[in-house]
Amino acid sequence: MSLVIKKYCSIVTDRINVDGRTVFTPDNQDGFKKFARAAYRHFQTDYPKFFKMDSLSKLGFLSVEVLLKGENVLSKHSIEKTGLILTNASSSLEIDEKHWDTIRDRGQYFPSPSNFVYTLPNIMAGEAAIRHEFRGENTVLISKAFNAELIFNTADLAFKTGALECCICGWVEQYGNKYESLLFLVERSEHENEEGKSEEDVIFEPSILLKIYKRERAWKN
Amino acid sequence: MKTVFAGAENIISSLGFNTDENIRNILNGNTGIAIDSNGIYSPLPLPLSKVDYSQLESLFKDVIPTNEQRQFTRLEKMFILSITDALKQSKLNISSADTLIIITTTKGNIDLLDPVLQESFGKQRVYLHEMAKVVTAYFNNPNPAMIVSNACISGILGIVYGERLIRSGKFRNVLVSGGDLMSEFIVSGFQSFQSLSEKACRPFDKSRDGLTIGEGCGTIIMSSDPALFIETPIKVMGGAGSNDANHISGPSRTGEGLFLAIEQAMKLSGIVPDMIDTISAHGTATDYNDEMEARAFSRAGLENIPVNSYKGYIGHTLGAAGVIETAISLQSMRKNTLFRSAGYEQHGVSKNINVIRKNKEKEITTCLKTGSGFGGSNAAVVFQKI
Structure with a gap:
């Protein structure tokens, strides 16, 4: 069984790429909140719940949204076997600090459920699962930096055990105006020859994940 | 393998x-x-x-x-x-x-x-x-x-x-x-x-x-x-996760997501419902969660299996809960004893699940552990004695 990257989408500070080609850059660079709103409008998204989300969930939502644009994943795979494996470094720290600010002073103590619910990084996976009706295994793993081995191993084993047939996996990191994401749509190869090798596909393996990550970030440096 | x-x-x-x-x-x-x-x-x-x-x-x-x-x-x-x-x-x-x-x-x-x-x-x-x-x-x-x-x-x-x-x-x-x-x-x-x-x-x-x-x-x-291991270990048979794809902070009303995780965990473990001797449930004691779990267990054909929640003893330990409660379940298997589900007196869910009322000796060969949480996430894993 070989796994292939059907498509990938990156968001590296104000630039959205799909398969390495830029599909969106806003007119001005005004930080994450304005960027998120501009991208939402650009892709003609109609999902008002987006505006209630915290920034991390917005970034995850937009990344999955653009990745799946034009892809009808659920026509090929069962919803029970389509899952998400997301990684990041900061967990949900930005909204954690916001929640903390509402409780630090007992004189002004007003914790809010609309903040608190987002103080878990896997809420972004939950938001994407609701939007696209994915019922498969989903998880958030924390790593200090983009970790190709971690993403690959976790997804690969979910395929090998039979838990997943289709997986959206990668990196969704945001804290304040520092944000970046890189998501891969991974499936089994449809073009396997007798040796199990495929000629047309981008093979899902750690070295390729890392290569793509470095290339997608290169313009920033 | x-x-x-x-x-x-x-x-x-x-x-x-x-x-x-x-x-x-x-x-x-x-x-x-x-x-x-x-x-x-x-x-x-x-x-x-x-x-x-x-x-x-x-x-x-x-x-x-x-x-x-x-x-x-x-x-x-x-x-x-x-x-x-x-x-x-x-x-x-x-x-x-x-x-x-x-x-x-x-x-x-x-x-x-x-x-x-x-x-x-x-x-x-x-x-x-x-x-x-x-x-x-x-x-x-x-x-x-x-x-x-x-x-x-x-x-x-x-x-x-x-x-x-x-x-x-x-x-x-x-x-x-x-x-x-x-x-x-x-x-x-x-x-x-x-x-x-x-x-x-x-x-x-x-x-x-x-x-x-x-x-x-x-x-x-x-x-x-x-x-x-110094004491005889227990086999981890297999497990899986799922998502309700329904609500970020409330469990699904139907138990569909948890049901899927349980089905998948049993399939990956090569076991059928009748082989399960006890279930360690999530059992947070919120109205919706416990009802959702009861529906999922019932739908998975697990209504008669003795089930408990350990949260009446130690509360909800969040990210530790899955490990701590599994550790208690492994002990329950080793001691061949079903542990009472603390806080349970009058049946309070719509399905007739078999909540453990008092500690009881029973040969326990296979145990199912389940959990559910914010973000619509569910997971299940099966343990079995050697």
């Missing part, structure tokens, strides 16, 4: 600092939940399940001499103590390259958001990967820890990933340690949701009215080598 064995379990909770203390208290019907009125975690008195901090400090001094320069946060101390105790029950070489440490937690060192504590430890330590690094460095483990932060199913997913990594031969041994801390952060958040009970929580009971927050740490060692 390799067989995966589990054992050497440790539990740190309000009921004690090792498995024996915890199980003795459970068998005696003691709960670790008590009204807390010191005002640190909540402006008003509230039932909580807290670890005994003075005992924690004194036990930690036995592990690390006081002249030691390194400073550890409260949660890091729990992780180190829990892992140290688990290691004593096995021959695992924790610093070898073929051993992976998996840390499961929702909020890690969240207490460090407080500027006073931040001064002692630095802001970096609030990052989960920094906390995990402190733990792996303490044990000289050369691999970066795998860190699962997936709400209340973190612990079960940690066990499931460990099982897959060993079965596929990626690692020979995996040590899973789950921990979460009592904090004003968590308590205030659940209060804002109005999901906390004013009394000790009562899973599956008619009068249940919310959950009780707990804290603690649990550790389980898994390996492809059964000879590693």
